Amino acid sequence: MLMLGIDLGGTDIKFGLVDKSGRLIHKTKYPTHAHLGFEGVMQRVAEFAREVIASHDVAGIGMGVPGPMSSALGIVYEAPNLPGWENVPVRDHLQTLIGLPVVLHNDANAAAYGEFWAGAGRGCSNMVLFSLGTGVGGGLILNGELYSGPDDTAGELGHIPIDYNGPPCNCGSRGCVEAYASATAIRRIVREALAKGVETSIRIPKGEEETFGARLVYEAALAGDAFAKQVLYDVGKALGIAAAAIINILNPERIIYAGAMIGAGEFIFAPLREYARTRSFRRPAQRAQILIAELGADAGIIGAAGLAFQAFGC
Amino acid sequence: MLMLGIDLGGTDIKFGLVDKSGRLIHKTKYPTHAHLGFEGVMQRVAEFAREVIASHDVAGIGMGVPGPMSSALGIVYEAPNLPGWENVPVRDHLQTLIGLPVVLHNDANAAAYGEFWAGAGRGCSNMVLFSLGTGVGGGLILNGELYSGPDDTAGELGHIPIDYNGPPCNCGSRGCVEAYASATAIRRIVREALAKGVETSIRIPKGEEETFGARLVYEAALAGDAFAKQVLYDVGKALGIAAAAIINILNPERIIYAGAMIGAGEFIFAPLREYARTRSFRRPAQRAQILIAELGADAGIIGAAGLAFQAFGC
Numbered sequence: 237m238l239m240l241g242i243d244l245g246g247t248d249i250k251f252g253l254v255d256k257s258g259r260l261i262h263k264t265k266y267p268t269h270a271h272l273g274f275e276g277v278m279q280r281v282a283e284f285a286r287e288v289i290a291s292h293d294v295a296g297i298g299m300g301v302p303g304p305m306s307s308a309l310g311i312v313y314e315a316p317n318l319p320g321w322e323n324v325p326v327r328d329h330l331q332t333l334i335g336l337p338v339v340l341h342n343d344a345n346a347a348a349y350g351e352f353w354a355g356a357g358r359g360c361s362n363m364v365l366f367s368l369g370t371g372v373g374g375g376l377i378l379n380g381e382l383y384s385g386p387d388d389t390a391g392e393l394g395h396i397p398i399d400y401n402g403p404p405c406n407c408g409s410r411g412c413v414e415a416y417a418s419a420t421a422i423r424r425i426v427r428e429a430l431a432k433g434v435e436t437s438i439r440i441p442k443g444e445e446e447t448f449g450a451r452l453v454y455e456a457a458l459a460g461d462a463f464a465k466q467v468l469y470d471v472g473k474a475l476g477i478a479a480a481a482i483i484n485i486l487n488p489e490r491i492i493y494a495g496a497m498i499g500a501g502e503f504i505f506a507p508l509r510e511y512a513r514t515r516s517f518r519r520p521a522q523r524a525q526i527l528i529a530e531l532g533a534d535a536g537i538i539g540a541a542g543l544a545f546q547a548f549g550c
Numbered sequence: 551m552l553m554l555g556i557d558l559g560g561t562d563i564k565f566g567l568v569d570k571s572g573r574l575i576h577k578t579k580y581p582t583h584a585h586l587g588f589e590g591v592m593q594r595v596a597e598f599a600r601e602v603i604a605s606h607d608v609a610g611i612g613m614g615v616p617g618p619m620s621s622a623l624g625i626v627y628e629a630p631n632l633p634g635w636e637n638v639p640v641r642d643h644l645q646t647l648i649g650l651p652v653v654l655h656n657d658a659n660a661a662a663y664g665e666f667w668a669g670a671g672r673g674c675s676n677m678v679l680f681s682l683g684t685g686v687g688g689g690l691i692l693n694g695e696l697y698s699g700p701d702d703t704a705g706e707l708g709h710i711p712i713d714y715n716g717p718p719c720n721c722g723s724r725g726c727v728e729a730y731a732s733a734t735a736i737r738r739i740v741r742e743a744l745a746k747g748v749e750t751s752i753r754i755p756k757g758e759e760e761t762f763g764a765r766l767v768y769e770a771a772l773a774g775d776a777f778a779k780q781v782l783y784d785v786g787k788a789l790g791i792a793a794a795a796i797i798n799i800l801n802p803e804r805i806i807y808a809g810a811m812i813g814a815g816e817f818i819f820a821p822l823r824e825y826a827r828t829r830s831f832r833r834p835a836q837r838a839q840i841l842i843a844e845l846g847a848d849a850g851i852i853g854a855a856g857l858a859f860q861a862f863g864c
Contacts, residue, residue, distance in 0.1 A: 304833055313833075362700060376799075378697060385801025386676060389834040392798040397829065399713045399725075400791045409794065409829040411713075477714045480723065484706040485690075485799065487699025515711065515723040519618055519627075520703040 238292055239548075240285060240336075241541030242299040243343060246270050246317025249281055251288045252537030256545055258354030260538055264288060273320035282333035289334075296337040298544030300346030300536045301326060307388050310340045339547040342388050343536055348375020349382050350539025351492055355530035360489040364482050365529070366393050366475065368495035371406070372414040378486070382543065394418065396478045416474035419497065422450055425467055436463035454500040468503035475504065476511025483516035483524050494529035552606055553862075554599060554650075555855030556613040557657060560584050560631025563595055565602045566851030570859055572668025574852055578602060587634035596647035603648075610651040612858030614660030614850045615640060621702050624654045653861040656702050657850055662689020663696050664853025665806050669844035674803040678796050679843070680707050680789065682809035685720070686728040692800070696857065708732065710792045730788035733811065736764055739781055750777035768814040782817035789818070790825025797830040797838050808843035 238261060243250040245268060252263040266284050268277060285297065303315035310327025312318075327340040341349075348357075348365035357363040363377040372394030376383040384390050394414035395407050402411020406420075415421050426438060427445060438456045440448050450471075456464035479491050491512070497504065505526070513521045531538055552575060557564040559582060566577040580598050582591060599611065617629035624641025626632075641654040655663070662671075662679035671677040677691040686708030690697040698704050708728035709721050716725020720734075729735055740752060741759060752770045754762050764785075770778035793805050805826070811818065819840070827835045845852055 378692060379695075381693075383692060383800075385834065386803060387801050387833050387837055389831055390799065390801040392831060392834075395798040395831070396710075396795050397712055397791055399715065400787075400829075401713065407831065473714075477711055481710050481795065482799075484709040485704065485796075486697075487701050487704040489700060515714075517703055517706060517709070517721065519701050520699065520706075523701055 238294050239541040239544040240289055240294050240297045241346075241537035241539070241544070242281065242285065242297060243346065243536030243540060244268070244281065244299060244301050244318075245343070246302065246315075249284060250533075250537050251284060252534065252541060253288065253292060253294065254538055254541035258538060258542060260534055262288070263534065263537060268318075270318050274318075274324045277318065278326070278329055278333065282330065285334055294336065296339070296544040296548040297330065297334065298339050298341065298346065298540035298542070298547070299326070299330065300341055300343035300540045302343050305340065305342055305388055307339070307341050307384060310338070312340075337544075337548050339544050341382070341540065341543055342384065344373040345375045345382055345384050345388070345391060346539040346543060347494065347535040348377060348391065348539065349542050350531050350535035350537070351494065351529050352377040352539075353542040354538050355535060356492045356527045357490055362486065362488045363490045363492060364393070364486065364488045365492045365494060366478070368417065368419075368475075368493060368497035370419050372418050376486070393478065393482070396481050398474055398477045398481075413474050413478040417471045417478075417497075419450055422453060422467060422471065423448060425470075426453060429463060434463050437461045438464055450497045450500055454503065457500070457503050465503060468500050469507045471497070471500075472504035472507035473511050476508040477515055479508065479512035479524070479526065480515035480521075483512060483520045487520040488524055490525045490527055492527045492529050494532075494535060498528050552608050553855040553858040554603060554608050554611045555660075555851035555853070555858070556595065556599065556611060557660065557850030557854060558582070558595065558613060558615050558632075559657070560616065560629075563598060564847075564851050565598060566848065566855060567602060567606060567608065568852055568855035572852060572856060574848055576602065577848065577851060582632075584632050588632075588638045591632065592640070592643055592647065596644065599648055608650065610653070610858045610862040611644065611648065612653050612655065612660065612854035612856070612861070613640070613644065614655055614657035614854045616657050619654065619656055619702055621653070621655050621698060624652070626654075651862050653858050655696070655854065655857055656698065658687040659689045659696055659698050659702070659705060660853040660857060661808065661849040662691060662705065662853065663856050664845050664849035664851075665808065665843050666691040666696075666853075667856040668852050669849060670806045670841045671804055676800065676802045677804045677806060678707070678800065678802045679806045679808060680792070682731065682733075682789075682807060682811035684733050686732050690800070707792065707796070710795050712788055712791045712795075727788050727792040731785045731792075731811075733764060736767060736781060736785065737762060739784075740767060743777060748777050751775045752778055764811045764814055768817065771814070771817050779817060782814050783821045785811070785814075786818040786821035787825050790822040791829055793822065793826035793838070793840065794829035794835075797826060797834045801834040802838055804839045804841055806841045806843050808846075808849060812842050
């Protein structure tokens with residue numbers, strides 16, 4: 237018996253059939269066509285879901301959605317990348333369209349649950365996922381269960397302050413770890429340094445000022461560029477201080493990092509481990525293993541399916 | 551049927567008989583005589599406990615202990631204010647001495663559970679306690695249960711960093727909220743300002759340089775002293791930024807403040823609420839009620855007894 241995991245994004249809808257051991261049996265994805273609005277996108281989700289399920293024995297559906305939502309009510313309050321998704325009853329609507337029970341979660345929480353259930357968090361009970369992308373997101377597993385809080389907003393780990401006088405953050409606060417360690421922050425830091433004439437081999441390709449990735453910085457660091465190394469060191473340091481906060485607050489067994497940025501390897505992880513350890517209490521710091529995520533882009537569909545197994549008790 | 555709650559400190563041992571609704575039936579305290587060492591102090595605990603229990607129908611004992619410990623193993627690893635307490639089997643020893651089941655917890659966690667069970671946290675499921683004293687401590691209640699982590703070190707809320715370049719903290723890190731908002735921090739800030747000749751009506755009584763309390767600052771603020779008001783504002787601001795971190799990470803329903811410092815009232819709570827709200831996400835910030843603890847110095851014994859009710863299932 238299988239569950240269908242769905243990871244709904246502004247660009248793609250990903251589908252995965254998952255067995256109860258967390259193995260991904262089949263996966264596929266289709267463009268979202270977000271401009272179709274709530275009804276149109278839901279029709280696509282249902283149509284593709286039926287296609288994927290086809291002759292399989294599927295007992296239920298777990299779906300991860302981007303943006304503020306209520307897992308208890310099955311409602312998405314808003315989704316910045318999905319026009320028209322405002323206070324929409326996603327769970328009940330999908331249940332009606334497909335005739336299978338549906339459980340709805342925030343996409344970052346679904347990905348965290350995926351790593352916990354079938355990835356780098358397997359076998360532990362208390363785990364924290366930091367997801368490093370355009371922003372910094374996260375999710376918490378406490379006492380063997382997803383902890384999402386009464387508003388499903390727990391685990392906003394990008395918005396741990398590390399310097400209350402620090403640079404402005406997109407969230408409206410200042411000095412959040414996201415303002416130091418997201419792809420957006422790296423781009424800002426590199427652009428500002430280049431504008432100041434800092435000595436570096438980094439050259440931003442024409443037209444990629446807003447899109448170039450940490451890879452550009454990583455490759456320069458690999459070639460010995462001192463500025464690039466410092467940029468990545470500072471990212472790791474900021475993440476290490478946020479990890480220390482999490483160690484002191486939650487005493488997790490594992491802290492797991494996902495997202496494109498983890499490709500920068502020791503340039504980031506050496507300072508990350510150092511600051512995580514030296515800025516937190518000895519005993520919980522010794523407990524907390526710092527690890528790299530294992531499921532990559534599949535974490536969301538696997539986790540959503542896992543949450544369906546949990547909800548529909550198989 | 552009652553439980554006995556014990557709050558063991560370096561100065562006093564507090565005892566409380568508590569009923570299953572969380573009502574404190576009887577309380578008393580005796581000096582610890584910490585110099586007697588582990589065996590000597592345990593003999594005193596057992597002797598006074600027997601006296602308190604006397605003819606009551608007591609089913610079990612909950613005890614809060616200061617310092618790193620394991621609730622699962624019932625062992626205290628170390629207790630800075632209790633000489634000779636190193637890796638001592640407190641739970642099993644007390645069980646043998648008294649012949650009743652014993653559950654052991656960290657004292658800050660016991661106090662947090664007390665407020666949750668019978669104080670300002672009554673009726674909610676997700677609650678965070680900040681305890682403001684010589685240091686800043688805390689405890690977490692998540693999904694209706696004490697969350698202490700695998701090493702019982704979760705909830706070290708005084709050691710949330712708010713400025714990674716900030717003043718050194720006793721824990722070895724920098725810029726922890728404790729370095730801004732503990733009684734120790736306030737004393738340092740006031741002493742340094744007086745040494746610099748800042749204009750203020752605050753005068754530290756002779757010999758009280760290391761012991762004067764926030765009350766001295768509060769009274770000056772009440773009399774209109776601008777420096778004193780600023781000191782308390784900065785304490786509230788630091789606590790508000792730490793509260794924002796907790797709101798973003800844990801999405802709690804209530805954040806509760808205990809300890810002598812809460813006597814400073816709006817001088818602290820006005821900036822606290824402002825920073826908690828403006829530095830965190832809207833939805834969880836609206837959810838989180840900021841409240842004052844209700845049980846005062848009894849939180850520890852009531853919470854320890856509550857944890858005994860929970861452990862011994864009545």
